[in-house]
Every structure is written in C-alpha cells, then in structure tokens.
Amino acid sequence: MIPKPHLASPETRILGIDPGLNISGYGLITFANNQPCLIEAGVVRSTRSHSLERRIRSIYEGITEVIQTTSPDIVAVEQLFTHYDRPSTAILMGHARGVLLLAAANAGLEVTSWRPTQVKKVLTGNGRAPKAQVQLSAARLLNLPDIPDPPDVADALAIAMCHCYLNRNRMKTT
Helix, strand or coil: CCCCCCCCCCCCCEEEEECCCCEEEEEEEEEECCEEEEEEEEEEECCCCCCHHHHHHHHHHHHHHHHHHHCCCEEEEECCCCCCCCHHHHHHHHHHHHHHHHHHHHCCCEEEEECHHHHHHHHHCCCCCCHHHHHHHHHHHCCCCCCCCCHHHHHHHHHHHHHHHHCHHHCCCC
C-alpha cells in the first residue's frame, strides 16, 4: 500500500507513538496557530505473562484499532536506542516498534522517526531530560490540567509535538 501524502494544513493529525513491549503510548495532536492541540492519548498494553507472539499481536491489534478510530494523517515514532550494557532491550523493543510500523504501513500512513534525545531537546531544551521533565513540558505545551500519565503517553505526545515543531515549514498554520 502506498502511504498517503503528508497533508500540510492545520487539520493535519499527527499520531505520536512511544513503542514498548509492555506499554506503547500514543498521542494524537493537531497543530494550529503555532500551538499543538491534544485530540486523544492513551496506551496499548500487552500482558507480560503471555508469549512474545501473543504480546506482539496484541500491540499490533491495539494500535491498528487506534489508527482506525483516530484517522491520523502521519505517524511519528521514536527511534530505537539501547544502552550498551542492555542490548536485549533493543531487540525486544524492535519487535514492538516493528509491528507498530507495520500497522501504520498497512493503513497507508507516512511514518517519521525521531531520536529520543532530539525529542527531549525540542520539548525541554535538554536532550537528556528525565521523564518527569518531559511530562511537565507536554502538559505545559498542551495546556493540560494534569501531567500525562503514564510517562509513555507523555513521551508519545512529545514525539508528535517534536514532529510538528521540526516540520513547521511543511505545515501551514492558521
């Protein structure tokens, strides 16, 4: 399936995804008047006690449902990263990220990837910002009464906002 072209309008719906094997956060935003606006956010969960295959299927089915019900125009996802002393974490994350990308591709959506340090730098000014700082920044930028919780939701919203801020020249704002 050929991806839908990226729409450059205030109505562009960006779905940010923070991939995880246990919890994948998602956040759907629009961007108008130089301001991000929250449409919907949540998590897709898998059950730790299930086999890897069942967990991956659960993530795929969950994000497919999110895509079908929210109708995003583009998906922004976090790139894989790993700490040198935990390479197996990257392998497990790769499974989750892979099915999330497959769901987006099957829906014909364009996907962009952003480095975690880049997302944090854009939102907080610090590429090594802790989770709590990302949560506070997401809440402030979206004018939310409370911080997004769990942190996976804040990360997904941060990824979507990073995409908006770094693609302002492609996105018309009213």
